[in-house]
Amino acid sequence: MKKFFTLFVLSSVILSCGNKTESNSEVAEIDQNTEVKSPDPEVKLSLAQWSLHRRYKAKDGNPFNFARDAKELGFDAVEFVTQLYTKQIEELGHDAVVDSLLAENKRHGVKCVLIMVDDEGDLADPDEKARDLAVENHKKWVDAAAKLGGHAIRVNTFGTNDPKVWSETVVDGLKKLSEYAATKNINVLAENHGWLSSDADKLMAAIEKVNLPNCGTLPDFGNWCIKRENNERWGKCVEEYPDYYRGIELMMPAAKAVSAKANTFDENGNESRIDYYRMMQIVKDAGYDGHIGVEFESEEIDEPEGIIKTKKLIEKAAAKAN
Secondary structure (H helix, E strand, C coil), X not given: CHHHHHHHHHHHHHHHHHHHHHHHHHHHHHHCCCCCCCCCCCCEEEXXXXXXXXXXXXXXXXXXXXXXXXXXCCCCEEEEEHHHHHHHHHHHCHHHHHHHHHHHHHHHCCEEEEEECCCCCCCCCCCHHHHHHHHHHHHHHHHHHHHHCCCEEEECCCCCCCHHHHHHHHHHHHHHHHHHHHCCCCEEEEECCCHHHHCHHHHHHHHHHHCCCCEEEECECCCCEEEEHHHCCCCCXXXXXXXXXXXXXXXXHHECCEEEEECCECCCCCECCCXXXXXXXXXXXXXXXXXXXXXXXXXCCCHHHXXXXXXXXXXXXXXXXX
């Protein structure tokens, strides 16, 4: 018994020394990089599915792999994009697609934060019948968000470029859908996603008129085009909201999600046209503690590479914010 005890103590000492050696090695490594702050442990990141839209729109693309792909890229939270499942919904049906997404999330250990809803009609359509139909079309995605464990859906509010008409129709559409979403404990989020929705002053005036706690915003760092060539929804931009940072400041008090969009980077890894350090300071100053969505979009950089660059930039900027 005494011999066994001696061996036990000796083994413990050896193991303890080994742990101390490993710990000292880690400290030495940290000391060599004291000028670099560690990523903010409080920043929560989610991956927007649009960051991989080229992959999933390819002929052999499979959007059901999103949970797996997100996990491999270091994310445990995801934001779905409905337009990437158009083909699958036509073939399998809406409910079957949602069930598959839920199963894949559980399989890979990721959670749904929100769903970005496209191609279900315009909630600010000047035609009331079309607007009401859009509200009805969105309801199934409200239900899907609840089933997937998300807290919100992102909606489109293009409508019209007539400010007087838009200010009335957008309030009507958002209010009707938000009233339904409240029964499912889901938020309805308007993004600065083009046309007058990218005019932060007008968008916030509309949100205030809706005046419902579950109707908020999803500020996007990079979506500020108010008018495009030939009055198209997408294409060459001819007029932008003049101050990105003021726009984010205006939207943050109602924000229930944030999209950190990046397109190109300079030699230092910073976004070419957006000061992420300034943006993350605005987000922090607003007291926001939800997920920051990593949304990379570029034809010039490989999608996974762009996602990782965007993720690292957000983490650095969040760590530097006071």
